[in-house]
């Protein structure tokens with residue numbers, strides 16, 4: 110007899126995977142009013158520390174929904190990074206000059222990041238459905254039917270959209286028949302979380318040593334513990350011990366420290382892979398399901414969280430009928446490019462850091478030392494690591510010249526609404542960011558724009574006083590500048606806007 114299949118109510122979005130990407134995406138969708146189910150095949154959340162680096166841009170994004178402070182309360186802010194060869198300091202960079210409200214790198218266990226996101230989701234009335242695994246799915250005109258196996262048996266779950274946040278071995282990606290193109294590195298990495306309070310001159314910082322047979326990096330964790338991550342030397346056991354890690358630290362660093370109380374040890378291979386598209390009609394991918402790469406720079410989880418941040422408002426606006434399907438396509442166009450850049454940069458960094466030939470290493474060390482003496486260059490690398498330089502300039506969702514900052518984030522912009530654009534229009538009589546009401550722009554060069562927006566987009570575009578000089582600025586719901594234009598260009602701007610909004 111065929112197995113009985115429970116058929117669920119239709120929901121707006123099914124999120125597959127409750128890692129950081131899926132949890133944050135679910136939060137972003139729920140706070141904008143969508144009905145979401147989130148499933149995870151694991152019976153319990155993982156307690157492993159895994160991604161411990163949370164960058165400034167991610168904290169800015171989390172702060173939009175008051176999630177940064179609870180996360181910071183569980184972590185340790187790190188103020189800088191040192192690169193050494195033995196006792197020689199090759200480069201030192203500080204995060205406290207970052208142009209952000211969060212001028213540091215937050216060291217916090219991924220288990221804590223997931224706990225903070227889970228608690229917020231619970232407070233919004235959504236529980237992660239655990240021990241529930243996506244088996245397969247099918248798309249039809251108006252939605253997705255997914256067959257999942259959970260504690261109560263097999264269920265047919267119906268949703269208007271499905272997002273695969275189900276990690277590197279994504280069942281959603283397999284179901285989309287997408288190849289995970291790329292390569293795996295020869296080298297293995299080894300990591301250990303141990304009891305070790307690093308005595309640094311002033312503030313906690315990341316310390317990395319470039320040694321002849323590989324790298325060794327030490328990341329301070331909260332509570333007097335340290336994460337050690339190193340390239341595995343030839344001949345290292347498949348199952349390394351604390352003594353093996355102690356030997357690595359003794360040989361590759363100039364620290365004289367004793368490691369103890371190892372809470373996690375892992376040896377793993379690294380990969381560099383990405384899918385060709387993040388969307389097939391009503392099924393989308395985000396996070397490790399779409400891209401994986403070397404952990405150098407700690408970009409993986411941060412990139413996944415920012416995929417979710419980019420996707421959520423677009424999905425909400427398209428699902429609610431406020432925006433055209435074309436807006437959702439910009440998710441792949443924007444985030445695939447950023448993902449490819451992260452893959453490229455981490456690949457180059459991994460290869461340079463892993464150089465073994467003595468001449469190549471000597472040249473590298475000299476170059477690092479020389480380049481780091483240029484303050485502007487050092488600051489640029491630090492901003493890039495913090496993902497503050499991410500820009501959608503040149504992408505489809507931009508109108509106007511990149512020289513006016515189009516595509517970049519607006520750190521001190523007006524309060525941006527969850528699923529509305531903000532249009533800042535020069536208006537000398539009103540304080541910056543004051544909301545403009547009918548009558549405020551009844552005459553003058555901006556009047557036709559005001560009428561065009563007010564008549565057609567009053568639900569999706571908020572008008573406020575502001576702009577830069579004689580230029581108006583359109584800010585996206587995720588805080589990036591989409592357009593910068595003069596009153597002469599207002600008509601073309603309205604035509605461009607009609608490509609995205611209904």
Ligand SMILES: Cc1cc2nc3c(=O)[nH]c(=O)nc-3n(C[C@H](O)[C@H](O)[C@H](O)COP(=O)(O)OP(=O)(O)OC[C@H]3O[C@@H](n4cnc5c(N)ncnc54)[C@H](O)[C@@H]3O)c2cc1C
Nearest residue numbers: 126128129130150160161162243276396397407409410411
């Ligand atoms: C040792 C290590 C150190 C790292 N350090 C950093 C760092 O410092 N900074 C950083 O940014 N990144 C780091 N990363 C990478 C980071 O851990 C990942 O990028 C991050 O976990 C990706 O999150 P995700 O939510 O996309 O996927 P995942 O965390 O992999 O979550 C996927 C979820 O989907 C679930 N799932 C899978 N298949 C199914 C299915 N069929 N049905 C239902 N559920 C399913 C899984 O149980 C899992 O909970 C590190 C990774 C490792 C391994």
